[in-house]
Amino acid sequence: xxxxxxxxxxxAISKHYGKFLALAPTxxxxxxxxxxxxxxxxxxxxxxxxxxxxxxxxxxxxxxxxGSRDVTGLPARLRxxxxxxxxxxxxxxxxxxxxxxxxxxxRGVSKAESHRRVAEVLALMQLEEYADRAIQKMSGxxxxxVALARALIIEPDVLxxxxxxxxxxxxxxxxxxxxxxxxxHKHGRTTIYVTHDQEEALxxxxxxxxxxxxxxxxxxxxxxxxxxxxxxxxxxxxxESNLFAATVTSVSDGTAIVDVEAxxxxxxxxxxxxxxxxxxxxxxLRPEHLLFNHADDGVPAEIVETVYLGELSQYGxxxxxxxxxxxxxxxxxxxxxGTRVTLSWKPDHARVVAESSTTGGLSNA
Amino acid sequence: MSKxxxxxxxxxxxxxxxxxxxxxxxxxxxxxASFNKASFIALPPRNYSGVWYERFFEDVEWQTSLxxxxxxxxxATAIAVVLGxxxxxxxxxxxxxxxxxxxxxxxxxxxVPVVVTAVALYRSALxxxxxxxxxxMSLGHMILALPFVVINVGxxxxxxxxxxxxxxxxxxxxxxxxxxxxxxxxxVPGIVGGAIFSFITSFDEVVVAxxxxxxSNKTLPVKIWESIRLEFTPVIAVAATMMIVLAIxxxxxxxxxxxxxxxxxx
Amino acid sequence: xxxxxxLAPALLxxxxxxxxxxxxxxxxxFTDPAGTMVPFETLLGSPVYRQVAxxxxxxxxxxxxxxxxxxxxxxxxxxxxxxxxxxxxLYGVLFPFWIxxxxxxxxxxxxxxxxxxxxxxxxxxxLTDSPISLLFNNTGVMIGMVHVLLPYxxxxxxxxxxxxxxxxxxxxxxxxxxxxxxxxxxxxxLCLPGIAGGATFVFLLSLGFFITPALLGGANAITLSMLIAxxxxxxxxxxxxxAGSIALLAIVLLIMGLTAKLLPLDKGMFAK
Numbered sequence: 059x060x061x062x063x064x065x066x067x068x069x070a071i072s073k074h075y076g077k078f079l080a081l082a083p084t085x086x087x088x089x090x091x092x093x094x095x096x097x098x099x100x101x102x103x104x105x106x107x108x109x110x111x112x113x114x115x116x117x118x119x120x121x122x123x124x125g126s127r128d129v130t131g132l133p134a135r136l137r138x139x140x141x142x143x144x145x146x147x148x149x150x151x152x153x154x155x156x157x158x159x160x161x162x163x164x165r166g167v168s169k170a171e172s173h174r175r176v177a178e179v180l181a182l183m184q185l186e187e188y189a190d191r192a193i194q195k196m197s198g199x200x201x202x203x204v205a206l207a208r209a210l211i212i213e214p215d216v217l218x219x220x221x222x223x224x225x226x227x228x229x230x231x232x233x234x235x236x237x238x239x240x241x242x243h244k245h246g247r248t249t250i251y252v253t254h255d256q257e258e259a260l261x262x263x264x265x266x267x268x269x270x271x272x273x274x275x276x277x278x279x280x281x282x283x284x285x286x287x288x289x290x291x292x293x294x295x296x297x298e299s300n301l302f303a304a305t306v307t308s309v310s311d312g313t314a315i316v317d318v319e320a321x322x323x324x325x326x327x328x329x330x331x332x333x334x335x336x337x338x339x340x341x342x343l344r345p346e347h348l349l350f351n352h353a354d355d356g357v358p359a360e361i362v363e364t365v366y367l368g369e370l371s372q373y374g375x376x377x378x379x380x381x382x383x384x385x386x387x388x389x390x391x392x393x394x395x396g397t398r399v400t401l402s403w404k405p406d407h408a409r410v411v412a413e414s415s416t417t418g419g420l421s422n423a
Numbered sequence: 424m425s426k427x428x429x430x431x432x433x434x435x436x437x438x439x440x441x442x443x444x445x446x447x448x449x450x451x452x453x454x455x456a457s458f459n460k461a462s463f464i465a466l467p468p469r470n471y472s473g474v475w476y477e478r479f480f481e482d483v484e485w486q487t488s489l490x491x492x493x494x495x496x497x498x499a500t501a502i503a504v505v506l507g508x509x510x511x512x513x514x515x516x517x518x519x520x521x522x523x524x525x526x527x528x529x530x531x532x533x534x535v536p537v538v539v540t541a542v543a544l545y546r547s548a549l550x551x552x553x554x555x556x557x558x559x560m561s562l563g564h565m566i567l568a569l570p571f572v573v574i575n576v577g578x579x580x581x582x583x584x585x586x587x588x589x590x591x592x593x594x595x596x597x598x599x600x601x602x603x604x605x606x607x608x609x610x611v612p613g614i615v616g617g618a619i620f621s622f623i624t625s626f627d628e629v630v631v632a633x634x635x636x637x638x639s640n641k642t643l644p645v646k647i648w649e650s651i652r653l654e655f656t657p658v659i660a661v662a663a664t665m666m667i668v669l670a671i672x673x674x675x676x677x678x679x680x681x682x683x684x685x686x687x688x689x
Numbered sequence: 690x691x692x693x694x695x696l697a698p699a700l701l702x703x704x705x706x707x708x709x710x711x712x713x714x715x716x717x718x719f720t721d722p723a724g725t726m727v728p729f730e731t732l733l734g735s736p737v738y739r740q741v742a743x744x745x746x747x748x749x750x751x752x753x754x755x756x757x758x759x760x761x762x763x764x765x766x767x768x769x770x771x772x773x774x775x776x777x778x779l780y781g782v783l784f785p786f787w788i789x790x791x792x793x794x795x796x797x798x799x800x801x802x803x804x805x806x807x808x809x810x811x812x813x814x815x816l817t818d819s820p821i822s823l824l825f826n827n828t829g830v831m832i833g834m835v836h837v838l839l840p841y842x843x844x845x846x847x848x849x850x851x852x853x854x855x856x857x858x859x860x861x862x863x864x865x866x867x868x869x870x871x872x873x874x875x876x877x878x879l880c881l882p883g884i885a886g887g888a889t890f891v892f893l894l895s896l897g898f899f900i901t902p903a904l905l906g907g908a909n910a911i912t913l914s915m916l917i918a919x920x921x922x923x924x925x926x927x928x929x930x931x932a933g934s935i936a937l938l939a940i941v942l943l944i945m946g947l948t949a950k951l952l953p954l955d956k957g958m959f960a961k
Binding site for chain 3: 427428431435436438439442443445446447449450451452453456464465466467502505506507509510512513514516517525528529531532534535536537538539540541542543544545546547550562563565566569573623626627628629630634644647648651659660663666667670671673674678
């Protein structure tokens, strides 16, 4: 495994099925060796985008370029991509070794050379003794590694992974995620990863593209997405969040003044791009950022539920207008259901986000 | 009804055994009749002898009819397997109305009463000069066997996951390579099962054969049919026993093949 | 390869070797020199032919009814067996499919004749005084046909039975229903699709039977199929044969259409 894969560029790529818009025109630039995750709920367009990159689906419009090659008209087998499918798609009538060697055998690689490379990849995946094993005898986690080995051995320019861990149980999934990360540092190939699990995205990625309704809502690093979500959808999808309807009075210099009906007061907070007076907006407060009884003019509220999580506790809270929210803090035994508290937060920890993204189509790289 | 009282269970087991016996045992009645020494058929025979077996294997007409049956079955199976496999693969790509109607078309020979098919084929065979020929009979049997191949291969194809094909093509396989290395190995048991069932269908078939056979091109069932009406001797029982033996062998092979289909599944 | 290219050879051959010959035959029904509808009038007008049609339907109906009764114990036991015994029983039902109708019918000829083992058994055990005529009448034909067609009734019924969730029966029992009630109100209705499917299958196949009635019934139990064969072989009456064929096929398609409307077609029925 020597080279690190190639950069990927999508320009104005889109896909319609009849009247149905699966993917709105999208731009995407992925650097060579980067690990990019397409994150979103089902139907968000992430699998369509993956299949367009792979070449299993033809775009309605737009181009795909891998490195300096325009591959738009090429089918999958000519693009030199490696794909790992959701259910692994391992060939049942072949052994582990034969599965992995398949890509080499269709390229006419000699038996000796193929043998050597398979051994190399098996070592990388820690599956050395399994070369002649039937795949039905392998566990889910092992099959997943075989699928990855099969994709990597052909030295693809881009590695594509379609929710490869969704069939594994939670504990195993966490271990495999860390392993995937380590492997990526070793093979360094440009990787596009699809998942609906935001924790997984946060663990694995260099950058995340949060998608919904056939569009990329935000593309950025893990910190960007978490601390500075671009709109209400991203804010709600990543991490845990409390969102409140807010009417924008004014915006200047990245700070907005909004009326939050749930608090019955006017708040000043950093604003995401796209926030402007007249457009529906939300105030975002993460559970870990809420403070109890810290300020004299805090928002009055009542605790209705406490969930003990060890060092931290989660508190279900109700405001005077009936709206509920969640807070998470270091456990304070004096706070019980029924306790009245006032809520406040550091000014930087609140954020105003627009209801839906203004950049309707072409999201920038 | 896991709480069925024991007397009811015993009765149903007894009844089931009786009915199963009724299904299987009468068929075997033919075997002792074939070992009859006398020249008329009697069950049970008074004296046992293998003399009619000698007669069967020495008689030119019986041997020719056996040979003809094998020929016709082989040709019919070969054509049915090729056409049926291609058709099943093609059907898999269709969906909805098209798939349902064309499948129904392929299954039609099973639904049309055999006599009607036989008479129709006889008429057309007369028209084109194929009446009384081995090839004519093979075509007739092939049409009856085709639905079984289409069904069997169709079932095997349902076990082939589309994602395997996508993975294989993504790894660089062209469409013929993918078919040869991925699809084919996984449907071979289905093809073999279809072939075996085609063979026995043709070998056993009477009605179409009776109408399409000529004087010198009879199949074994046709010879049996005629002999029953003209010359009722134990040699008929010998021929019938031969057919049963062949059926047992092929049945065993087919069960074996369908087991291996179950094993190669993911 | 293009889908069309895959289907074309089979479709072409099907058209040439099946569809066209059938069409050619059916055309003969309408091209009798005596008049377009004459063959049909002859068939419908003659009391002999009407008797044959009636006889065919009666035999088919009786065979279906008998099979419907006999299938129950086997299908039930099959649905409850496991392991080796299940395989043995299943093979017992499947194996007859592989034996030629001719061989099976011939076996019955040997068994049912006047001096045959069945009559000897009946006389020996004192059930009858003189041999019963079991051959060359409807009785013999029905015995032979039941023997051949029973598996076609057993398999769909077994399929329906094995799909019944045992817990439904436990629930019925728990709610206080006795054995007969549970059977009548829960089990039997769930078996109905299987019975209906099997019955349709058996009835339709009975209509087309030729070998068995010919050998076991002779001239005393003529069916439509025998009649059609007779028209061609003995009398070269092609237009009558064609008219009879159309009539037979029409009855088959009519019944298939009716049952398809009344029941959702079970895919399992056509999968052997």
